[in-house]
Amino acid sequence: MADRPADGPADGFSELIGIEHLDAPEGEARARVEVGDHLRQPYGIVHGGVYASLAETITSRGTWLAVRDEGQLAMGQSNQTTFLRAITEGHIHAHAVARHRGRTSWVWDVDVTDDEGRTCALVRMTIAVRAPR
Amino acid sequence: MADRPADGPADGFSELIGIEHLDAPEGEARARVEVGDHLRQPYGIVHGGVYASLAETITSRGTWLAVRDEGQLAMGQSNQTTFLRAITEGHIHAHAVARHRGRTSWVWDVDVTDDEGRTCALVRMTIAVRAPR
Amino acid sequence: MADRPADGPADGFSELIGIEHLDAPEGEARARVEVGDHLRQPYGIVHGGVYASLAETITSRGTWLAVRDEGQLAMGQSNQTTFLRAITEGHIHAHAVARHRGRTSWVWDVDVTDDEGRTCALVRMTIAVRAPR
Amino acid sequence: MADRPADGPADGFSELIGIEHLDAPEGEARARVEVGDHLRQPYGIVHGGVYASLAETITSRGTWLAVRDEGQLAMGQSNQTTFLRAITEGHIHAHAVARHRGRTSWVWDVDVTDDEGRTCALVRMTIAVRAPR
Numbered sequence: 001m002a003d004r005p006a007d008g009p010a011d012g013f014s015e016l017i018g019i020e021h022l023d024a025p026e027g028e029a030r031a032r033v034e035v036g037d038h039l040r041q042p043y044g045i046v047h048g049g050v051y052a053s054l055a056e057t058i059t060s061r062g063t064w065l066a067v068r069d070e071g072q073l074a075m076g077q078s079n080q081t082t083f084l085r086a087i088t089e090g091h092i093h094a095h096a097v098a099r100h101r102g103r104t105s106w107v108w109d110v111d112v113t114d115d116e117g118r119t120c121a122l123v124r125m126t127i128a129v130r131a132p133r
Numbered sequence: 134m135a136d137r138p139a140d141g142p143a144d145g146f147s148e149l150i151g152i153e154h155l156d157a158p159e160g161e162a163r164a165r166v167e168v169g170d171h172l173r174q175p176y177g178i179v180h181g182g183v184y185a186s187l188a189e190t191i192t193s194r195g196t197w198l199a200v201r202d203e204g205q206l207a208m209g210q211s212n213q214t215t216f217l218r219a220i221t222e223g224h225i226h227a228h229a230v231a232r233h234r235g236r237t238s239w240v241w242d243v244d245v246t247d248d249e250g251r252t253c254a255l256v257r258m259t260i261a262v263r264a265p266r
Numbered sequence: 267m268a269d270r271p272a273d274g275p276a277d278g279f280s281e282l283i284g285i286e287h288l289d290a291p292e293g294e295a296r297a298r299v300e301v302g303d304h305l306r307q308p309y310g311i312v313h314g315g316v317y318a319s320l321a322e323t324i325t326s327r328g329t330w331l332a333v334r335d336e337g338q339l340a341m342g343q344s345n346q347t348t349f350l351r352a353i354t355e356g357h358i359h360a361h362a363v364a365r366h367r368g369r370t371s372w373v374w375d376v377d378v379t380d381d382e383g384r385t386c387a388l389v390r391m392t393i394a395v396r397a398p399r
Numbered sequence: 400m401a402d403r404p405a406d407g408p409a410d411g412f413s414e415l416i417g418i419e420h421l422d423a424p425e426g427e428a429r430a431r432v433e434v435g436d437h438l439r440q441p442y443g444i445v446h447g448g449v450y451a452s453l454a455e456t457i458t459s460r461g462t463w464l465a466v467r468d469e470g471q472l473a474m475g476q477s478n479q480t481t482f483l484r485a486i487t488e489g490h491i492h493a494h495a496v497a498r499h500r501g502r503t504s505w506v507w508d509v510d511v512t513d514d515e516g517r518t519c520a521l522v523r524m525t526i527a528v529r530a531p532r
Contacts, residue, residue: 010175049183060181075219079181083211099388124346238343252498
């Protein structure tokens with residue numbers, strides 16, 4: 001996979017969740033996840049950690065795609081997820097927009113929606129950009 | 134499982150991650166996860182979403198254990214995770230302390246540490262407490 | 267002032283800062299502050315607390331304007347401010363959009379910009395909506 | 400004032416609020432504010448922005464006191480304030496503890512209490528540490 005850090009292991013956690021990356025213009029990121037029992041919490045709704053994880057995956061990847069040619073690394077620094085509405089079936093859709101592209105950090109806003117387009121979670125991600133040590 | 138909401142499906146996502154609940158006094162929660170490839174992101178470190186998910190699982194559960202006898206539900210309202218240090222192997226340890234137990238929300242602080250006891254992430258979780266509709 | 271809670275004292279802190287409320291459509295809020303030495307921190311830039319306070323004032327007020335006719339109160343529950351760029355002079359502009367209007371809480375996104383329209387801070391505010399006790 | 404950045408203007412906003420710095424060991428910070436009408440919002444309680452501003456002042460200052468000898472600057476990067484209980488009179492007390500002291504950022508937890516020692520707000524501050532450009 002061309003956009004995986006060289007020599008790194010597979011993207012295990014994102015594959016475990018079932019994150020499907022979708023096309024998006026530069027400075028944005030999109031992905032989708034099909035809801036299944038493996039993503040549910042005891043009440044039968046999607047576990048909040050899935051939204052946080054989905055947002056982190058696509059914004060880390062989106063930042064990394066933009067900075068890898070300069071030899072930089074991109075890693076999550078903070079994840080602020082606000083839960084608004086439960087998802088019980090269908091798909092989880094995430095759309096991320098880079099709000100700030102700084103020398104040492106990027107800030108993204110991620111909207112998480114259900115199949116009816118209702119906003120179910122809002123995530124603000126800060127991704128640290130660093131030179132490998 | 135006595136402390137699972139009646140008729141609810143299994144706690145799929147927490148089991149997928151491999152969260153092992155540990156004993157803790159009232160108002161606290163503890164759990165542990167063994168690191169494996171299923172939790173890694175492309176750089177080979179534990180995916181940030183794992184910390185967020187782990188914190189959410191134990192604080193939702195900790196709140197629910199305290200309010201279920203009043204017939205209340207406990208659900209994540211916001212998850213603020215700050216990443217401090219990568220974990221690459223061994224275990225992820227989480228220790229949560231309830232900082233506020235309100236009528237409509239609980240606020241928890243969660244410290245995530247590695248096997249050497251180093252703080253790797255800090256999570257502030259707000260759990261909404263609601264009557265079933 | 268018609269839109270002040272009856273019998274309440276003046277809006278002291280917002281007046282101390284110098285917040286000037288501007289017209290905005292339903293579900294949005296706008297305000298402006300003129301930069302002066304009273305808002306600076308020791309490096310000579312606007313203190314980060316000013317952005318947080320400005321966002322809180324306009325989103326609390328925006329929520330309250332919408333729920334007061336039902337006899338509800340609106341109060342800040344959490345304020346997540348991310349600082350992107352310093353402001354040293356001119357005006358601070360804030361534009362808030364309600365992203366969620368729930369029965370017990372509203373969630374707002376606030377963009378803070380300078381006179382050149384550059385984004386200087388992003389604020390996510392959660393405002394609790396409660397009946398008076 | 401020995402601990403003010405050289406040539407900087409006065410700490411206008413903190414003085415406007417009336418922040419009184421108190422002694423604290425290395426890696427901690429303490430301050431106090433006397434409640435007055437200048438800090439109130441329309442319901443007569445202390446404006447939430449005051450807690451956010453107070454936390455930001457003492458953690459920026461605490462970081463700066465520790466890094467200034469290396470010629471570094473300390474500036475707020477994010478402020479996450481959770482409001483738990485209103486304060487209407489007396490004093491606002493803030494106690495900050497540094498949870499992480501990194502090369503490029505410090506993370507602090509701040510507890511805000513009233514005169515009875517009740518926790519009224521929790522703040523997680525991330526302070527960026529940078530070399531002057």
